Amino acid sequence: MRTFVYFSQSARTSGNFDVKNLMDAGRLDIAMHVIINAFFLSHALRDDVALHLVFYGMPDPPKHIEIRVTKETSLSKKDTATLIKKILYKYRPGKKTEAMPGCFVEKKSFLQVIAELEKEGKKVFILDKTGENIRKADLTEESVFVIGDQDGLPKKELKRLKKIAKKISIGPNVYFASQVVSVINNEMDMRGV
Numbered sequence: 001m002r003t004f005v006y007f008s009q010s011a012r013t014s015g016n017f018d019v020k021n022l023m024d025a026g027r028l029d030i031a032m033h034v035i036i037n038a039f040f041l042s043h044a045l046r047d048d049v050a051l052h053l054v055f056y057g058m059p060d061p062p063k064h065i066e067i068r069v070t071k072e073t074s075l076s077k078k079d080t081a082t083l084i085k086k087i088l089y090k091y092r093p094g095k096k097t098e099a100m101p102g103c104f105v106e107k108k109s110f111l112q113v114i115a116e117l118e119k120e121g122k123k124v125f126i127l128d129k130t131g132e133n134i135r136k137a138d139l140t141e142e143s144v145f146v147i148g149d150q151d152g153l154p155k156k157e158l159k160r161l162k163k164i165a166k167k168i169s170i171g172p173n174v175y176f177a178s179q180v181v182s183v184i185n186n187e188m189d190m191r192g193v
């Protein structure tokens, strides 16, 4: 299962946001693009992807949302914002809640999410323009790709992360987080991983 972790310092952490104005919901628009590029193919959904969204915005940070496609998952490209709204409304303190099939929500920090993935034996990569060329990286289906928001990854956490994870780059430009997801999916597809 290839895994993406998208960190957002500003994304809203409760369901009371306007789905028609996602930029004002702490740039939730970026998270929606990440979801679309993580899971959607033409006429198909990827069931080999796990997406972890970690939101640090107001009013109740941090929130960890995990999404996988199961046989029962209903994902609509037009309605990813409503999906996130519903998931956030289903949050219950003190437990990991399955808000709907394949979609979970809990309170968990960015570093805790990464630590748990590492504990499962996964290999963590930080996506960074200055990293090693992705085409030379040793990627397996157990790879975890950590991607920052419009301002990148938070400095303090990044310092800790660098001790356990390698930086990899998809090219010389700074790309949108969602574009990074697409390129990684394509790289993994091309390798047959």
Ligand SMILES: C[S@@+](CC[C@H](N)C(=O)[O-])C[C@H]1O[C@@H](n2cnc3c(N)ncnc32)[C@H](O)[C@@H]1O
Pocket: 126, 127, 128, 129, 130, 146, 147, 148, 149, 150, 151, 152, 153, 168, 169, 170, 171, 172, 173, 174, 175, 176, 177, 180
């Ligand atoms: C819009 S960029 C963030 C720009 C931010 N000003 C910065 O300097 O990090 C969003 C995220 O995409 C990833 N990213 C962007 N360009 C990349 C590249 N060329 N190689 C690898 N990752 C990249 C990084 O994880 C980054 O945090």
